[in-house]
Amino acid sequence: MFYIIINLFGGFPLSLSLCSPLCEDHMASFDGPGFMMVDNSWVQTKAIDVESSTDISPYLTKILEDSVWNGNRSVVFDVYWDVQSIDKKSEWRLCSVKFSTKNFCLFLRLPSSFSENLKDLYRFFASKFVTFVGVQIQEDLALLKENHGIVIRSSLEIGKLAAVARGTPIVEFLGTRELAHKILWYDMSRLDSIQSKWDGASANDRLEAAAIEGWLIFNVYDQLQL
Numbered sequence: 001m002f003y004i005i006i007n008l009f010g011g012f013p014l015s016l017s018l019c020s021p022l023c024e025d026h027m028a029s030f031d032g033p034g035f036m037m038v039d040n041s042w043v044q045t046k047a048i049d050v051e052s053s054t055d056i057s058p059y060l061t062k063i064l065e066d067s068v069w070n071g072n073r074s075v076v077f078d079v080y081w082d083v084q085s086i087d088k089k090s091e092w093r094l095c096s097v098k099f100s101t102k103n104f105c106l107f108l109r110l111p112s113s114f115s116e117n118l119k120d121l122y123r124f125f126a127s128k129f130v131t132f133v134g135v136q137i138q139e140d141l142a143l144l145k146e147n148h149g150i151v152i153r154s155s156l157e158i159g160k161l162a163a164v165a166r167g168t169p170i171v172e173f174l175g176t177r178e179l180a181h182k183i184l185w186y187d188m189s190r191l192d193s194i195q196s197k198w199d200g201a202s203a204n205d206r207l208e209a210a211a212i213e214g215w216l217i218f219n220v221y222d223q224l225q226l
Helices: 021-026 057-070 116-126 138-148 158-166 169-173 176-184 189-196 203-224
Strands: 003-007 015-019 034-036 042-049 074-086 089-100 104-109 131-134 155-157
Touching: 034 203, 042 203, 057 074, 057 104, 057 116, 074 138, 074 203, 089 138, 089 203, 104 203, 131 203, 155 158, 158 169, 158 176, 158 203, 169 176, 176 189, 176 203, 189 203
Parallel strands: 042 104, 074 131, 131 155
Antiparallel strands: 003 015, 034 042, 074 089, 089 104
16 A cells, blocks of 8 residues: 655645655654544644754645645644844744644744754745635734745635625634634534633643634635635
8 A cells, every 4th residue: 555745845846756654654643632623523733842953844744745635735824923022122933833734733832043944844834835824814924024034925814715705894803713603603612611711721721722723714714615
């Protein structure tokens, strides 16, 4: 039996190649907690504290693979910032990134100083092979470019798409939970439960909330494609 492996990087259109089961030992393992969603599907997670020696490319490849096979080549993303006030000016530093697909959620905690290995992250964001889907992302796109030189070539503001598709302009300005509820009408009780006790939530609970939110936006985008 053979599997298809995607050649992720290089600046050119991505290629596909065959790999035997022996290759699986060298592929990324999403060995973090798995969480059941409201439709009984399963999202497997991986949280990584990225250091200078951390190779994140296999995990980005895994995300890309799942987006190809299960998500119209879309990757849901969210970014988190550390803001410091220096000489009465705010400095924004990218401290974490989340990528979600139908089956996986990858959470990267980034170092204070970017190392050579984070070039893989830059290349991943610059890929035109996938569309990066997010909620209220316009400011984030500007901050990524201004503070880190990160350019996302293909991005989609899901709220704007939903507003056009549903003919309801107000939808464009909703947050993740409200947008997902408006489009999907899913049970949000688990997400609400975690967020209501956020300050005391465990690391696993916070990771579950991140996985749920990514999965919800994936399904919103999928629903709007119908």
